[in-house]
Amino acid sequence: IQLTQSPSSLSASVGDRVTITCRASQPISHYLAWYQQKPGQAPNLLIYAASTVQSGVPSRFSGSGSGTEFTLTISSLQPEDSATFYCHQVKSYPRTFGGGTKVEIK
Amino acid sequence: QVQVVEFGGGVVQPGRSLRVSCVGSGFTFNSYSFHWVRQAPGKGLEWLANISDDWKTYYEDSVRGRFTISRDNSKNTVYLEMNSLRPDDTALYYCTRDGMNLGEMDHWGQGTLVTVS
Numbered sequence: 001i002q003l004t005q006s007p008s009s010l011s012a013s014v015g016d017r018v019t020i021t022c023r024a025s026q027p028i029s030h031y032l033a034w035y036q037q038k039p040g041q042a043p044n045l046l047i048y049a050a051s052t053v054q055s056g057v058p059s060r061f062s063g064s065g066s067g068t069e070f071t072l073t074i075s076s077l078q079p080e081d082s083a084t085f086y087c088h089q090v091k092s093y094p095r096t097f098g099g100g101t102k103v104e105i106k
Numbered sequence: 107q108v109q110v111v112e113f114g115g116g117v118v119q120p121g122r123s124l125r126v127s128c129v130g131s132g133f134t135f136n137s138y139s140f141h142w143v144r145q146a147p148g149k150g151l152e153w154l155a156n157i158s159d160d161w162k163t164y165y166e167d168s169v170r171g172r173f174t175i176s177r178d179n180s181k182n183t184v185y186l187e188m189n190s191l192r193p194d195d196t197a198l199y200y201c202t203r204d205g206m207n208l209g210e211m212d213h214w215g216q217g218t219l220v221t222v223s
Contacts, residue, residue, distance in 0.1 A: 048210035090209030093164040
């Protein structure tokens, strides 16, 4: 199952609403997770089951979608959100990741 | 607290073998499945292999037959044995715990660097 993320990079201002899209090559129901990776750090789980926010993750992060199209939304971008975000399908093996979306702060 | 820590990376010549390890703590190790994920320098994430709590294994096509995932519950350790290493296997290798919700990777180690040169 291939995952295509868009855009591959974006630049936005503090306070902006940011949306990242992940498209699956075949239906995966709600079997999708999102991770945030800051420079020099391991990835960190943000969202699982497409829309469930992991404990401890700020409420400005949300996920939606089902089937083949999914979105990660940051409702009000903060300086500490500068990172690369990855989607990940957990429907079947081999597991796959999207190519990543790099978010920069203007 | 929950931790997974990787060990065993290093510099290895092409064609040689290397085994990396991952030790888990702070949770009931034998109840979880684990993954290995790698990240080449400046690149994205690549899933490699999984071992379930009941010892089933799964592999990405490009490493099946060269890499072997295993576990030793008595040592709270997961291993990744890598054979016939190539320069394009150079990457940071992460061990991750598979969460009990819907297959998400809920805990990641800091990674161990493998350089094939």
